[in-house]
Amino acid sequence: MPELPEVEVVRRGLAPRTVGRTITALEVLDARSLRRQDGGEDRLRALLVGRSMTAAARRGKFLWWRLAEADGAESGEALLAHLGMSGQLRLVTPGGPDPQRHRRVSLTLDDGARVDFIDQRLFGGLWSSDLVEAADRRLAALGSPDALLPVDAAHIARDLLDPALDLAEVARTLRGRRRAVKSLLLDQGIVSGIGNIYADEALWAARVRYDTPGSALSQRTALALLRAARAVMERALDVGGTSFDALYVNAQGEPGYFARSLAAYGREGEPCRRCGRFIERAISQGRSSHYCPRCQRSTGVTRKDAE
């Protein structure tokens, strides 16, 4: 399921073939993928056709293109995409493979290539969003030329690959909450880009149990956990992300290879790669958590929690 590494792989695949190109047509095969578009298909078409893409940026799991008029002036809007859990953005070149299954929206570019939005489960979408300045006025995201970002992504915190992220501050935020640490890692308003897979992997790497209250973490452990999350996502990025099946592929239609390196996610009943104990699975907040019952421990409760 596309989390930060997978979305970044897609961004890197799309950027060189889309930035600098002009959109010549919009084809909508399933309007449900435009659910979040004000004014629907007609308005999106009016905003896109004849505009060029000037940058491909990403914050957390949100990906967007900056748009400019024919004369090069910025339009003040971005084309925003979220892959949900089964979305793909695929580059289709004339004569190349042409995926039809679950194709929902296509953009045609002035070199004849197409960008297809494919989405089996329809949790993702494509829509336009006005640009606003990031609250901290720093570079908005990876791939962004300035501090502007789509208003519909402005509530999303910076992610662990963002040079402007203040790691110590995020660690302090985790420690200021009493919710389970996994729920905090998944909260895109605290730190973005982490989903169920990389949350379980980061917790395993840092030896922290999913249900440890944030307030029970030391600053040192909270920092170690965030660094573990960053490290596992960087390793996944290096091998093209995590693919379990055909649901996640890059812009060229190729899978990633990180599934074979997972230590916790999806490994219920298999031996822990550190200590050999069987990985267990627990349901919490409607999601499964995979963890090693021996080497992932609750760091215990703080005095405050014991009261």
Next chain:
DNA sequence: CGGGCCCTGGAT
């Protein structure tokens, strides 16, 4: 802050 919902298709 937890739970339901949006969706489809593959597994049971």
Next chain:
DNA sequence: ATCCAGGGCCCG
């Protein structure tokens, strides 16, 4: 036929 997967958002 029913269950389950899950990101984000909305509801209470």
